[in-house]
Amino acid sequence: MTVFNVNFAVDDMEGKTVLVFLKPQQPQRNYRIHAWQVLTGLAGSTESFSYEAIIETNVTTIDEADSPIVPGRQGISPGTLLQAISPSGVSPYLEPVPISLAREKLTPEQCGVINKINPYMQFDCNWYVNGHPVVTMPNVDSSMTVSFEYLPCFYFMVTAPPIVGQTYIVQNFSDMTQYIPPITATEVDVILTRPYGLWNFDFSAK
Helix, strand or coil: CEEEEEEECCCCCCCCEEEEEEEECCCCCCCEECCCEEECCCCCCEEEEEECCCEEEEEEEECCCCCEECCCCEECCCCCEEEEECHHHCCCEEEECCHHHHHHHCCCCCEEEEECCCCCCCEEEEEEECCEEEEEEEEECCCCEEEECEEEEEEEEEECCCCCCCCECHHHHHHCEEECCCCCCCEEEEEEECHHHCCEEEEEEC
16 A cells, blocks of 8 residues: 655645546546545645555446436456346346456456446446546447556646536646656655746655
8 A cells, every 4th residue: 555645835725626646548538537536635734645456346327217326336356357237127237257258358457347238228337446436438338348457657636626526538637747656655745836836746755
C-alpha cells in the first residue's frame, strides 16, 4: 500500500479542489472517466489517501422504468474474465468463465467482462480501484468483451469541485500533472503550490 499526503501549501484554494485520476490503458474516446480521488483540503492543510491495487467491477443496466440497476461490486484479478449473465430474466450478475476463454480474450495484465446476457441486454461496465471508481465503459453489446488495465500512474489536477455523477473525457488527461511513484514507495508527499499564479505539484517518495 502507498499513502499519499497532499499538502495544500497555498494561501487560498479559491473554491477549487484537487482531483486525482488513474488512467486506463488504451482508453476509448467514449469512456467516462471518474475522479478517483476528490481532495477537499483547505489552504494550509494536509489531506491523505491510500493506493492499493485492488480491482473491482460491476455492470449497470436499465430497468423497464428507465432506472439504473447497479448490482454489488465483484473483485477481479488480472488475467480473469467474468461473464455477465441473466438467468430467467433476473438482474444481471457476473461469474468467472473458463481459464481457456480468458486466455483467448485477455492478456495476463487485463481484467475483462463479456456480455452473455440472454435475452440480449446492453450494459455499462464500471471499474474500481481501491474502492473508488476509475472508468465506465458504456454500451457493451451482446458477446462483446471489454478489458481493463491500468498502470500505477497518478494524474493530479486543480479544478472546481465535481458535481455528483460528473465524469471526464480522455482528452482531459493532457491537462493534468502525471506522477509515477517508485515501485518500492510506501509514502509520497505531494506539495501543492502556486508560484506566479500557476498551480504546481511537487512529489517526494519515501
